[in-house]
Amino acid sequence: MLRVAVVGSGPSGVYTAQGLVQQTRVPGVRVHVLDRLPCPYGLVRYGVAPDHEKIKSLQNNLRDVLTDERITFVGNVAAGAPGPAPAQLLELYHAVVYCVGASRDRSLGIPGEELPGSHSATDFVSWYSAHPDAPEADFTGPALTARSAVVIGVGNVAVDVARILARGADELRPTDVPQGALGVLAGSAVRDVHMVGRRGPSQARFTTKELRELGSLPSAAVVVDPAELALDPVYGSAAAxxxxxxxxxxxxxxxxxxxxxxxxxxxxxxxLRFFLRPVELLERGGRVAAVRFERTAPDGDGGVRGTGSYEDVPAQLVLRAVGYRGEPLPGLPFDDRAGTVPHTAGRVLRDGLPSPGEYVAGWIKRGPTGVIGTNRPCARETVESLLADAPELAGRPVADDPVARLRAAGHRPVPWPGWLAIEAAEAALGASLGRRTVKIPDWDGLLAAAHGPV
Incomplete structure (x- = not known):
């Protein structure tokens, strides 16, 4: 029997586990899907906006995989400090596949970025998605007394946060948004949401479906300046x-x-604004008060250049949505420039050579690119590499019961029944509030639901 640990229960991890147990080349593969959270599904649970119920329904497909008898969910176990280090995991399993995503947000690198009222879109998404690590205090104080908010970026994450800021509370109440976030959003004073990109509309990264949603919000209107569209050289050319x-x-x-x-x-x-590059966040009264942008223009090579013309956009809340990058996992090699683990076809490289039994898939392998479905071929490549190495890997001695070893080391794994208990508690919470299922937003609440009263 080949025992494999997959670290991460988002789409890339689940697709990797699925590929391992459904193949026929190596019989008897058993997979433990480890996650540092007590809940599965990764960004499908904690990154997809609460009003995108069709995409969130992908959880049902992931559930079907995780309930396969050859796959075991092991929640509340973090790989690396404070959890088992990669070397320790290799004592428990024949192979380990790291599917830990890219959780760190990119910064703007401009003066004033650290002012109160300036946040990453990642933190904002985590807050309204009830992630237990979300910095709740950032959004329950004066942040949403702002009347004007600036979202820097023109990708789907930027569209998501702009849409949530512009939605009315009645539109969000039927979703699983946590009760605290719903209350804050209901009292939000935000009336203007500026979504700003440094390049032109023909280079924006949002998808058309996401973009069109902005125009269908009952309580918000979309404003587009024809003059800014006309700055794009593609705009006036039918051929281009x-x-x-x-x-x-x-x-x-x-x-x-x-x-x-x-x-x-x-x-x-x-x-929706284009050809504006943020150069500074301006302060008043110890908080962000405006964003200073430099007008840009196409440089003829697909990029933009500064024009020396500036515009200040009032904003008491600034959310940067300019991309993600991977975070080093203690004990694994890391390419800080690329924000990924060095690998060849999914095999982790240490000092330029494949490290026996260590693999990567998903964003930590390729960087934060693609959509959910992109994880399937990415996982498939890694699975193929692991299966090719299986004859050598299967000869190593490993633990008969890795979960028992984890418990003996002081960890408190949450098994699949513990996750089902969390689901039941969230359904009960929603019913008590006169809503549908409502997410539990804190570690104590999640673990209490999973393990029962201590």
């Missing part, structure tokens, strides 16, 4: 627009329609 990838071409069509129609009357406004 036709040569764009289909998603970007459709994005331009949506933006052109909004610019032509003008904004309707609404309680809130979402202002």
């Amino acid at each position: 627009a036709a040569a764009l990838p289909v998603v970007r071409r459709r994005n331009l069509e949506v933006l052109r329609g909004w610019a032509a129609d003008g904004a309707r009357e609404a309680e809130r406004r979402i202002r």
Whole structure:
């Protein structure tokens, strides 16, 4: 029997586990899916916006995999400090596949970025998604007394946070957004949400479906300046627009329609801005008060250059959504420049050579690129590498009962029944509040539900 640990229960981890048990080349593979959280599903639970119920329903597919009798979910076990180090995991399992994602947000690197009121979109998403590590205090104080918010970035994460800021509480109440976040959002004073990109609309990274959602919000209107669209060299050229990838071409069509129609009357406004590069966050009264942008222009090589013209956009809340990067895992090699673990076809490299029994898949392998489905071929490549190495790996002595060894080392694993107990507690919490399922947002609450009263 080949025992494999998959570290991380998001899509890349679950697809890796699925690939290992469904193949027929190496019989008798058993997989433990470890996660530092007591809950499975990774970013599908803690990254997909609460109002995107169709995407969140992917949890049902992941559940089907994790309930396979050949797969065991082991929650509340963190690989690396304070959990078992990679060397210790190799004493428990023949192979370990790290699918730990890319959880660190990228910074802007500009003056004033650390001012109160300036946050990463990652933290904001974690807060309204009830992640137990979310810095709740950042968003329950004066942050949402802001009347103007700036979201820096024009990808799908930026669209998500802009949409949540612009939604009314009645629209979010049917979702699983935590009760505390719902209360804060219900009292939000935000009326203007500026979503700003340093390049043009033809280079924006959001998908058309996400973009169109902004125009369907009942309590918000989208504002697009035709003059900013006209700055894009693709905008005025039918031939250049036709040569764009289909998603970007459709994005331009949506933006052109909004610019032509003008904004309707609404309680809130979402202002889509382009060709503006943030250069400084301005302060008043010890908090962020505005963002200073430099107007940019196409440089002819696909990038932009500064023009020396500046604009200050009032903002008492600033959320940066400019990308993710991987975080080093203690005991694993790490390429700080790329933000990934060095590998070849998924095999972890130590000093340039494959490390027997250690593998990576997902964002920690390839960087934060692609969509959920991109994790399937990525996981498949890693599984193929592991299976090719299986004859050598299977000869190593490992623990008969890795979970018992983890408990003996002082860890408190949450098994699948513990996760089901969390689900039941969240359903009961929702019922007590007159809502559907409501997420438990804190470690104590999650572990109490999983393990029962101490």
